[in-house]
Amino acid sequence: QVQLQQWGAGLLKPSETLSLTCAVYGGSFSSYYWTWIRQAPGKGLEWIGEINHSGSTNYNPSLKSRVTISLDTSRNQFSLKLNSVTDADTAVYYCARGQCVVEPSRWFHPWGQGTLVTVSS
Amino acid sequence: QSVLTQPPSVSAAPGQKVTISCSGSSSNIENNYVSWYQQLPGTAPKLLIYDNNKRPLGIPDRFSGSKSGTSATLGITGLQTGDEADYYCGTWDNSLSAGVFGGGTKLTVL
Numbered sequence: 324q325v326q327l328q329q330w331g332a333g334l335l336k337p338s339e340t341l342s343l344t345c346a347v348y349g350g351s352f353s354s355y356y357w358t359w360i361r362q363a364p365g366k367g368l369e370w371i372g373e374i375n376h377s378g379s380t381n382y383n384p385s386l387k388s389r390v391t392i393s394l395d396t397s398r399n400q401f402s403l404k405l406n407s408v409t410d411a412d413t414a415v416y417y418c419a420r421g422q423c424v425v426e427p428s429r430w431f432h433p434w435g436q437g438t439l440v441t442v443s444s
Numbered sequence: 445q446s447v448l449t450q451p452p453s454v455s456a457a458p459g460q461k462v463t464i465s466c467s468g469s470s471s472n473i474e475n476n477y478v479s480w481y482q483q484l485p486g487t488a489p490k491l492l493i494y495d496n497n498k499r500p501l502g503i504p505d506r507f508s509g510s511k512s513g514t515s516a517t518l519g520i521t522g523l524q525t526g527d528e529a530d531y532y533c534g535t536w537d538n539s540l541s542a543g544v545f546g547g548g549t550k551l552t553v554l
Contacts, residue, residue, distance in 0.1 A: 358543070427476065
């Protein structure tokens with residue numbers, strides 16, 4: 324049973340860098356897309372980006388200039404960095420394992436518990 | 445503004461059936477598989493349906509998925525009060541080269 328556990332700073336000031344890490348327990352790192360998804364208060368889900376076991380990344384075009392997703396296979400962890408945050412980046416951030424049988428379709432399971440990140444001066 | 449379009453809310457009585465639609469385009473739903481997620485209040489989303497109509501282990505057969513053209517549908521039969529949640533569809537968008545979701549549908553079991 325794969326479990327994802329995430330952590331990171333929950334309160335940031337505008338222009339700072341958001342940094343979150345997600346640890347993968349009980350499963351292989353290979354053959355999956357390690358994904359970050361966020362949800363602004365009262366809003367829907369927004370796909371941020373993904374990284375596969377080889378380190379290849381895809382990012383949401385609307386966030387691409389500010390996002391970096393990285394992988395630490397030795398620790399079974401992956402991380403999200405989002406720089407120059409503003410109020411609009413306030414959201415619950417989720418990590419998730421993306422699975423794919425037929426490219427490029429993905430589904431996401433399981434999910435981390437979520438981390439509320441608030442950007443406020 | 446979400447790439448995929450869902451109704452904001454649906455409602456039905458306990459024991460009844462409800463369907464939730466998800467509308468997209470040729471760059472997403474028509475040419476890729478769709479997944480569906482249930483989000484209970486205050487919790488992370490949970491996978492209900494993947495590859496248009498497959499259920500993960502542990503998901504009851506009251507939940508079903510289908511796809512036709514640029515639209516997909518989630519069906520829930522034998523509604524229970526515990527099904528009250530937000531439901532999201534998701535897929536890949538070939539033009540954006542990114543994952544996309546619907547805006548979510550709030551299900552109320554009256």
